[in-house]
Amino acid sequence: MILLRIALRNLGRAKTRTVLSIISIAVGVFVVLVSKGFIDGIMDQMYDGTIRFASGHIRIVHDQYPAKEQLLSLHYTVDDDLLLDLDEVPGLVAVSPRLRFGGLVSREATTQSVRITAIDGQREEAMSGMSRFLVGRWMLPGTREVVAGGAFLDKAGLVVGDRITVVFNTAFGAMRGITFEIVGSLESGFVMLDHDSLFMDLNLAQELLEIPGEVTEITLLAGQIDAVEGLLSTVEALVPTGTSAIPWYAHSEMVEYLVVWDSVYIFMYLIIVGLSTFVVINTMIMVINERTREIGMLSALGLSPGQVLRMFLWEGGIIGITGAVIGAIPGSLLLLIGERTGLELYDPASLDAQYFMTPKLYPTFSTSILTYVMILAVLVTLFAVWLPSRTAAKLEPSVALRRNG
Amino acid sequence: MAGILTKLAFRNLWRQRRRTILTCLALAFGIYMVIILDSFVGGMTEMAGRNIVQLQTGDVQIQAHAYVDDPTDRSLDHVFAYSDFTDDLRQLDQVSAMTPRLSFAAELHNGMDDYHVRAMGVDPLTDPDVFTTQQYLAGQWLEPGQQQVVVGARVAQLLDLTVSDYVILLTRTANNAFQALDLEVVGILDTPHPEVNLAVYVPLDMAQTSLGLDQAITSLHMTVSGSAKSAYEAISSVVEQQNSTALGAYTWEQAAEDFMVMAQSSRAIHSMLLSMLILIAIVGVVNAILLGAMERTREIGVLKAMGMSEREVTQEFVTEAFGIGFVGSAAGVLLALLTNWFLVEYGINPYGDMDLGAGIPLRGHLYGVWNWTIIAGAFMVGILASVLAGIVPAIRAAGKSPIWALRQ
Amino acid sequence: MKRLVLLMLLLVCNSGSAIAETAEQIMKMVEANVYYGEAYMESDMTIRSGRREMTKTMSIWVQGQNALAEFTNPADRGTKYLKLEDEMWIFFPDAEDLVLISGHMLRQGFMGSDMSYEDMMTTEKLSELYDLELESQEDLDGRPTWVIGATAKEGVDVSYAIRKMWIDQEYHISVREELYAVSGRLLKVSRVEEIDQIAGRNYPVTVVTEDALRRDSSTTLRILHIDFDIDVADGLFSLESLQR
Structure with a gap:
């Protein structure tokens, strides 16, 4: 001392x-x-x-989907039965199904295109924690409610509480138009989420698009990013043929x-x-x-x-x-x-x-x-x-x- | 006296050469890294910019405002006949090359699958004057008037196409009638620009005939020489003379706004990191000089006892600090100049054959850039920081009585 | 000599009674058969696309350039399409506003079928849009037909620059039609699978359309009921009636 x-x-x-x-x-x-x-x-x-909004740590899609993704095609889907199997995989902290499709918002004889993502609220929250960006509230299951990107609402001169008519094609190409109430807006700062995007309930969307039980993708989040490699083989063994499990690093050229x-x-x-x-x-x-x-x-x-x-x-x-x-x-x-x-x-x-x-x-x-x-x-x-x-x-x-x- | 002081200062630096070298080294390393990293980042931005110019826009392009305002507009509603411009543009000294392009939306069918692409009618003869597309070509380039197509690598991959396959390009003519062209794949393009790899190229004349467009194009691309600004202004005035309010001249920066935004924000982050680097380098140098001066308080006493004035003592110390600053900065700058010369002349290929993407054309040989502001600035800051660091302890010590200084 | 010439002429006329028809005349007969001032029909449409198949049923009222279609199958029940001259309005039972379909959307598939809205809603007569030429006579499924080539008239906006039609010589119905791109590449083929006598007219009641560029894609349109003699209620073809 x-x-x-x-x-x-x-x-x-x-x-x-x-x-x-x-x-x-x-x-x-x-x-x-x-x-x-x-x-x-x-x-x-x-x-x-x-990772949270696009690729997940692992994303499960139809083999043909990546080539058609740009078009928001509904022809190459994944069965959401897979969710139950995936829930059993240890090491996954989130399993979130998404159904993405394109639509038009019609207002007074003008139309504006939007990307629509249908989600399972709870599962998506675990995946992307989007609630932190939410102003207003999430749509309730089974109701005709949507959450819209904040920048999209601003551009269209809309506010939470307004009603909008969304026109989209079902998986069979039938055109459908439905009026929704806007119950929340997303203020994330991410251009991808705030501009031109709408979120709706998955079950509702599956019903409206005439593809019950189908989603365009299932995104998975591992507890640790290092665990992805190990989980990939487990997940690959679960997915049916014709379906791919794509790790985050192979998601896109952006990554x-x-x-x-x-x-x-x-x-x-x-x-x-x-x-x-x-x-x-x-x-x-x-x-x-x-x-x-x-x-x-x-x-x-x-x-x-x-x-x-x-x-x-x-x-x-x-x-x-x-x-x-x-x-x-x-x-x-x-x-x-x-x-x-x-x-x-x-x-x-x-x-x-x-x-x-x-x-x-x-x-x-x-x-x-x-x-x-x-x-x-x-x-x-x-x-x-x-x-x-x-x-x-x-x-x-x-x-x-x-x-x- | 000044001469003696300088001599004294340099003798002292030499006597303490280990300290001098270490201090100079810290300074030199900091300056070297700032210059090289800046060159590297500048080179990356420039490379991406160059890829945009050489593969997508040219230096200046003329096109309808409508297409720039709404990049998703793939209609043929805003085509123009470029023969109106060519003569006037050829008169301009600044325009060294030009080539027309016709961009249209299409579906490419391979008999099994189809894929939505941006199709581009290009003039096989003049396109290489402005664009370097051909450098990335596997197979043959297009021939005028032929039923041929060159496809981007990504399209080729998605539709499983190889050279000499046949594809059907489905599109709409200017009159909205369906047009389906049977084309032979003559080449595959694997460029550093992801958007190009998602496009398909066909001979312009064939496209114009097939789409029912007589000589009309969607954009005219030019390579300019000399000042980009004056060239842009000259081209703009040619467009204005034609009285076509729908058309405008756009510099590549204006045409590739997305990229410029990305470049700007990554530049902001890099400046932040560089300033952190500069901060720690300055602390290193200032510390070394302060410690060096303090170490020699006794010496100051001796100097003063020998009859040196306070001013002279201060001057001597500042000269030493300047010496360190100068040598360190000069060494850093010289080393950086040498390295950067290599980077600028020969470049490096940091990413190998990795395919980068998402609209950021980065892949390719990376070259450094000469950013003289940063080089001169780093040199000055290095010297300035050293001198300032030398002044403070020198004044303090110089003010003390010789006895005090000696007793330390 | 004169008699001989007359005889020959007669012979020619007799033996070639069909050939003597011009393409325009033939089309007039076809159009007289198929086009109508006013009509009400009930039909269904089966769309096959890959592994998916779906049938839609609808009631259609037509009067001149205007048409109103109301879907009756469960999935689309209540959806109404109103064509007023060049505009297309859609009423969705679940939407509070009417939707106006713009030009580029009009060119897309009609309710996901291989027919485009343009195909469905073109009420102009083909002879007004195309230059017609009688190319030959062929036997199709054992029945004699005229083969007529149609080339779009200069400056006319049509989806298919070239059409080729096989007109049944007895029924005066286009029993097979091929739709081509400007380049002459085949894009779509439609064929009549069933012809019925309705109110004294021969009318194609089952038509199958296939996309020549996509595999496993076809649309079958069947007319279940047709009535040419109807009273169109006042204001049926109006936005107000659409929302009722």
Whole structure:
């Protein structure tokens, strides 16, 4: 404990040195934390959007469906009996059937096309948690109610509570028109959800489209993204012939693009981590080198090299933890505030619906990353202290004392 | 005196070369990374932009406002006869090449399945003057007037087509009559632009005859030389002279607005990450210089005891800091220039043959770009931060009495 | 010599009584048979598309350029289509507003069948839209027919630039029709499977239409009842009556 006391006294004595070390660590932690928060924010947003609203971790579709998907064809469907089997698969946290089809909203002799997604409310909530974007309420099963994209309503001059007539073709191509009440609107920021989209109850849609028991796809969400590979074979064994189970990474070219984009960000992140580490180590080396004389003195006073090393490690540990905490506070605050408000990236009106990107960037704050960054910072500091002090502690006191310090 | 101070400063830097090198290295690495990453990101954006220009839009295109306002409009309602323009456009020095295209909606049938595609009538002779489409071609290019089609790789994959297969292209003529063309697949296009891989190309003259369109097209694409802005203005005025309010000239940036939005937002994120990088690099340099100066408080005492004025002491320290800043920044910039020269000249192929997609034309050989603002800026900031970091402890230490400084 | 010429002429006329008809004359006879000023009919339509099959039944009133169709099968019961000259309005029992079908939708399949709305709702006479030519005479299913080629008139908007019709020489009914693209590629084939005598006219009562580009796709239209002598109630062909 005496070593800890010496360490503390040393830190207090050389205030500027201590402050500079702490600053380098704090800025390092801040920079790494914020970069990671932003990178994860944008990637999560894109992956998450794609996975939750489009691909699932695994998506079960008719073999021919991907080629006809653009047209929102109802000719290549999957039997929803499969749901019961899938519910038994351990490791899946959500199994959500979707029936997607196109329609027209007719108002006073003008028509506007919409994409309609029919969902099973509870299952879909587990899949995409869409309720967080909902203003108003979800449609009740068996009622002629829809939830519409917020931007779509704005464009059409409609509000929740209005009634709209939707015209669509049944699976047999019969045209049908039905008036629905709008009971909720989605304000997700995702162009794909807010523009030109309507949501209705699955059973109702199956009945209206004359395909009871059929859906265009079943999306699955695994508890862990790493578990997808293992689950894929289980799921493949369950699906009938003529039906495919497609993992998220094979969903579309968009996902492949995301993977590449991700690797670019990871590269930049690694460079930021590398430079931060370098700066911390560099600073610590300079600080210790400056104190070679002091080490000689301590050795001359009878401290063993091991004791000197430990004393320095105490110092390093204290500096590391202090710096990590000081860097983590503004970093976390920035991310937490960013998570709420978001940063505007572009004008929402100008982007095509194919991108699962919101016009605002929401950085993410995660305690596990915070912990990891802080632990990393302390470890790097300890390493940075250990490296020069080990050599210094081994020096003969006379040599160390003679060093210019 | 200034000469002696500079000499002194450099001798000191040399004496403490390990510290000097480490500090310079931190600075150089930071500057190097900022420049290279910026070049990389700029190169990526430029590559995507280049793919759009070379495969989709050309530098400037003339087309109906209606198609730009509503990109889902695939009707033939807004075609125009381009012979009205060609003479005037040829008069323009800025226009170095032009080619017409006719875009129309169609269904491609292979006898088993059908797939909705965007069909494009292209002039087989002039299209290569503006577009690089042919570079990505497996098989033959189109011949004028022939019943031939070149299909995008994705379409070929979905309909299981290979070269020399026959397909039926079903569409509507300008009079809304069905038109079904039996075409031979002569080539398959696998380009870095996903939208191209989803399209099919047919000879323009054959398409015009088949659709009942006499010489009409949906867009005229041009390659321009010199200033893009003046070329655009010149082309715009030609269009205006024709008094056709329905038509307009569009730069590729205007024509590919979606892409520009994506580029803009990814640029914002990259700037954020770069500024983080700059921040930590500055902290590294400032720390190193501050520590270096503090380490030598004793030395300051000696200098002052030897009769050096405060101003001279400060000056000496600032010169040292400048030296570090200059050497570090210069090393970083030089190394970056070298690397970037390689990136710009030879480029790298980071993604191999991976097919990227979703409207973002990214695949291909990635080249760096020269962004002199960033290069000069990084150099200046490196030196400025070092000098500022040197001034503070120097002034503080210089103000102390020699005795105090010596006792430290 | 003169007599010989006269005789020859007579012979020619007699033996070629059919050939002597011009395409226009033949079409007039067909149109006289098929087109009507006013009519009421009940029919059903069976749509096959891949593994799916569905039958729809409807009642149709026709008067000149206007037509009203009301579906009677359970799935579509109450849905009414009203064609007023060039406009098509739809009344859905479950919708609060009438829906106006725009031009491009008109060209799509009619209730999912291989016939387009245009095919169904074209009330103009073919002879007004096409240039006709008598190409040959053929025996089809053992019955003599005239084969008439129809080419769209310049500047006329029609879906099929070329049609080829086999007209039964006795019944004056087009018993087989091939619809072609501008290029001459066959797109659709329809054939009459049953002809019945209705109110003194021969009328095709079962027609099967197939898409030549898609496999496993056909539509069978059967006329169960037809009445040419009807009183059309005032205001039947109006938006007001549609919503009643």
